[in-house]
Amino acid sequence: MNPFDAPAASAAELRDLNAEIKDWAFGIRCLFAVLNVFPLYYCTRMLLAAPRFEMIFEDMLGSKDKLPGLTRLIFEWSIPLLGGVWLLTALTVVLIFTLERARHVWIMAAISMFLVIATGHLIATMLVDPLITVIQNLSGGGENLP
Secondary structure, three states, X not given: OOOOOHHHHHHHHHHHXXXXXXXXXXXXXXXXXXXXXXXHHHHHHHHHHXXXXXXXXXXHHOOHHHOOHHHHHHHHHHHHHHHHHHHHHXXXXXXXXXXXXXXXXXXXXXXXXXXXXXXXXXHHHHHHHHHHHHHHHHOOOOOOXX
């Protein structure tokens, strides 16, 4: 081996290593994007079901005025809330692929994923808990679930 070939071989190895690191970084960014889209499905299903819940409550109670304030708020703002959650997730996915520093990517992805999961859980709780209470009261059980 000629001593003058060593820098060329080293440079080729370095290019290969950089290409492999970029492939791994892209794969990890794709994983973060998927992890942000999964809770979006749950949140979307709950917000699209809100009008059906509203009809159920009106049939059972006669008026939705007997429901908690947050439940009525979800009924009134379900579509704008859905748009906001989709916008947050879309912005997060765009930022995942455009931010340069890995630390910024995973912190932003984790915060966004937490917000979407918390929103979905809050919406599900505000729709299902009153339904459970109404069903209990209609079946004659006046006790509340823990």
